[in-house]
Amino acid sequence: MALLEVRDLVKRFGETTILNGVNLRVQKGEVKVVMGRSGSGKSTLLRCINRLEEPTSGSIRLHDREVTGPSVDIRALRRSVGFVFQQFALYRHLSVLDNVTLALRHLGGLRRNEAEEKARHELARVDMTEHRHKFPAELSGGQKQRVALARALAMDPDVVFFDEPTSALDPLMCREVAILINRLFVDGVTVLCVTHDLTLARLISDRVIFLDRGRVCAEDAIENLSSGHADPRVQEFFGQEASGR
Amino acid sequence: MSHWASFVADLLDQLPLILTGLYQTLLLAAIVSVTGLALGIVVLHLEGSHRRLVRVIVRGYISFFVGTPLLVLLFLMYYGLPRIGLVMTPFAVALIGFTLNVAAYNAAYLGTARNALDPAELEAARAQGFSERQVFFLIMLPQVLRMSIPALTNQVILNLKDTSIAFLIQYTEFFARMQELAATNFQFFKAYAVTAAVYLALVSIIVLVARVVEKRFLLPGSYTPS
Numbered sequence: 001m002a003l004l005e006v007r008d009l010v011k012r013f014g015e016t017t018i019l020n021g022v023n024l025r026v027q028k029g030e031v032k033v034v035m036g037r038s039g040s041g042k043s044t045l046l047r048c049i050n051r052l053e054e055p056t057s058g059s060i061r062l063h064d065r066e067v068t069g070p071s072v073d074i075r076a077l078r079r080s081v082g083f084v085f086q087q088f089a090l091y092r093h094l095s096v097l098d099n100v101t102l103a104l105r106h107l108g109g110l111r112r113n114e115a116e117e118k119a120r121h122e123l124a125r126v127d128m129t130e131h132r133h134k135f136p137a138e139l140s141g142g143q144k145q146r147v148a149l150a151r152a153l154a155m156d157p158d159v160v161f162f163d164e165p166t167s168a169l170d171p172l173m174c175r176e177v178a179i180l181i182n183r184l185f186v187d188g189v190t191v192l193c194v195t196h197d198l199t200l201a202r203l204i205s206d207r208v209i210f211l212d213r214g215r216v217c218a219e220d221a222i223e224n225l226s227s228g229h230a231d232p233r234v235q236e237f238f239g240q241e242a243s244g245r
Numbered sequence: 246m247s248h249w250a251s252f253v254a255d256l257l258d259q260l261p262l263i264l265t266g267l268y269q270t271l272l273l274a275a276i277v278s279v280t281g282l283a284l285g286i287v288v289l290h291l292e293g294s295h296r297r298l299v300r301v302i303v304r305g306y307i308s309f310f311v312g313t314p315l316l317v318l319l320f321l322m323y324y325g326l327p328r329i330g331l332v333m334t335p336f337a338v339a340l341i342g343f344t345l346n347v348a349a350y351n352a353a354y355l356g357t358a359r360n361a362l363d364p365a366e367l368e369a370a371r372a373q374g375f376s377e378r379q380v381f382f383l384i385m386l387p388q389v390l391r392m393s394i395p396a397l398t399n400q401v402i403l404n405l406k407d408t409s410i411a412f413l414i415q416y417t418e419f420f421a422r423m424q425e426l427a428a429t430n431f432q433f434f435k436a437y438a439v440t441a442a443v444y445l446a447l448v449s450i451i452v453l454v455a456r457v458v459e460k461r462f463l464l465p466g467s468y469t470p471s
Contacts, residue, residue, distance in 0.1 A: 052372055079374035089369035093388045093464055103373045106383060137466020155373070 001064055003028040003190055004049070004159055009058035011041070011048050011214075018044045020214035021058070026159065031181060031191040033201045036211035037237055042194035043086075045211070046161045049192075050081045062158060079107055082152030082160035087168055088144040090136040090151070096123065097132040100151050108155060122150040125187075126180060141169045142176055149180060153189070160184065162193040166200050178203035198226065198238065210234050252435045259426050266422030267443070273339055273418065274405040280340070281347025281404070282397065288352035289359065289389070290381055303352075310349030316410050318342045323414040335416035339408070347404060354396035358389040391462045398455035402448050409444075419443070 002025040011019040018041045026032045036042050047053040049060055051067070051074045060067050067077050090099050100119035104110045110118065123129045126146035136144055145165065152160050162181070166174045174197060181204045184191055195201060201208050202222055210218040210225060212233045218225060226238040256263070292303045310318070323338045333341070362385060370380045390397075412421035420440060427436035 050372060052368065075374040075376060077374075078372055081372075083369070083372040085365055085369055085372075087363075087365050089363070089365035091366055091370070091384055092363070092466060093384075093391065102383065103375070106379060107374050135465035137464075151373075 002026060002061075003030075003063065004192070005059075005061045005064075006045075006049065007059040007061075009045070009048060009060065010056045011044055011053060012056045018214050019048065019055075019058075022211070022214065022216055024209060024216065026190060026192055028190055029185070029188045031185045031193065031205045032207070032209065033205040034192070034194045034209045034211055035196060035198075035201055035237070036194075037196060040211045041214040042196075042211055043163050046083070046163055046192065046194055050078050050083060050161070079103075079155055080158045082149075082155065082157035084145065084148045084152050084160065084162045084165060086164040088136075088141075088148040090139075090144055090147055092136045094135070095132065096128060096134055096136075096139070096147050099136070099147055100154050103151070104154055119150070119154060122154045123147075125153065125183070126150045142173045145169065145177065146180065153184075159190040159192055162191065162195070164195055164197075165193065166195065166197045174200050175203065198222075210237065212237075248432065249435070252430060252432045255426060255430045255432075256439070259422070259429070263419065263422045263426065266417055266419040269417060270405070270408050270419040271447075273336070273343070273408045273411060273416070274401070276340060277343035277347055277408075278401045278404050280344040281351055281400070284344055284348035285351025285355055286386065288348055289355045289386075292352065292356060293359075293377075293381070307349045307352055310346050311353060313346075315342065315346045315407060316413065318346060319410070319414050335411065335414050338414055339411040339416050343404065343407070343411075347400060350400055351393075351397065354393050354400070355389050357396075358392040359385060361392060362388055388464060391464050394455065394459045394462065398451065398459075401455075402451055405447055405451065406444060 004024070004026040006022055006024040009019050009022040009024075010017070022041070022045060024032075024034075024045075034042050034045065044053060048055045049067075051072075055068055058068070062077070062080065066072070091102065094102065097116060097119055100122055101112070101115040104115035104118055105112060108115070120129060120132065123132055126149050128143065128146045128150060131139065131143060131147075136147070139147065145168075149160075165177050165181075169177065178200055181191055181193065185204070191204075193200075193204065206221055207219060208222050208225055209216055210231075210233075217231050218229060218234050220229070225234055229235050229238070288303055288306065291299055294300055294303075319338060319342045322333065322342055323335065326333070366384055367380055370384045371377075375383065408418055409420035411418055412424065423436050423440040427433045430436075
């Protein structure tokens with residue numbers, strides 16, 4: 001049984017269809033990568049799964065429980081899904097430590113000292129312990145992303161979503177992001193990562209889902225997708241991405 | 246010189262009353278600064294309501310009180326409401342009138358600061374599972390208040406100065422007492438010069454305190470003019 005299963009997911013904004021029947025399965029402990037060009041619906045897919053956007057139709061099951069529909073406790077669903085945003089979205093009035101403890105204290109019900117202990121553990125996982133008293137404005141892009149990851153991991157989520165984790169970083173940071181995600185894989189954390197960064201995709205996952213115009217066009221080993229795939233859209237995308245590097 | 250001597254003598258003679266008036270001024274300014282901020286925060290919260298009707302009412306409230314002279318509102322309440330049987334003390338009228346007016350301005354300042362927030366932060370909080378109320382109180386409000394310190398400080402200064410119009414609804418505050426002093430000895434220039442100096446000194450204290458507060462609560466990474 002898959003940890004996360006998306007079936008026939010449709011999302012429309014007015015007349016525009018962004019997701020047009022997406023099917024996707026993520027196994028526990030797996031690092032799954034979704035690729036596609038800008039506007040293919042990658043980010044909307046993540047946002048629909050944790051209900052930041054309301055799916056128009058389709059089914060999303062987490063731990064074999066349906067999470068669409070009006071009767072679902074959306075806040076509980078969101079607590080079980082860690083989300084690392086493209087621009088990191090750290091709370092700029094809070095220190096690194098407080099960014100991580102906030103949910104632990106106000107959603108997890110931990111006392112301040114318990115929350116800080118847990119936060120220190122998560123910050124150590126991403127090598128950010130020594131920066132815990134700094135504020136987001138004092139951090140580099142890569143450091144902000146590590147804090148965003150520690151914040152996402154603090155609530156022990158079932159799955160962590162990464163939305164274009166390298167797009168706001170310089171190209172050299174790609175390897176560092178890959179190291180972080182691979183570390184999560186070793187720890188058994190389930191990851192769903194959307195990106196158009198082929199180098200990152202190669203470094204973190206064997207199999208990739210290719211999304212185009214709201215549909216899954218291919219799911220295959222990255223080598224097969226990037227070398228002479230039958231689908232011309234896949235060929236075009238991977239050809240351009242590879243030559244862009 | 247003898248004019249000054251007689252003025253100072255009258256001033257000292259009426260000092261207890263003047264100090265009582267000063268106390269009334271500071272009391273009204275302090276209370277309406279707090280109640281005006283509290284109500285302004287409530288208005289800001291309601292302005293973000295999902296219900297359109299609530300948003301329309303809130304915007305109507307802000308437009309009405311920002312667009313209406315405070316004195317007209319005070320007169321309406323003090324001289325107009327007794328016609329329909331609602332009589333209030335000058336202090337109650339001043340407190341309610343000022344609070345409604347100040348809250349509308351504060352809500353407008355806070356709303357401007359809210360528009361400068363990074364929407365991604367609010368979305369990140371929702372994605373973590375925080376409720377809308379928690380997003381407001383834990384993420385939005387602390388930042389909005391910090392960004393609004395200069396505007397809120399200006400409002401406190403205005404509150405202090407504007408209390409002087411409360412004498413027109415029989416609220417015997419500092420300016421009213423200084424008018425009485427002026428009327429006693431007909432030395433209007435000296436009386437009003439002293440009045441202006443006292444207001445200036447009080448405003449200077451507010452500005453100094455605000456600078457310390459602003460420095461202490463400045464959002465890390467914010468621009469600070471040197």
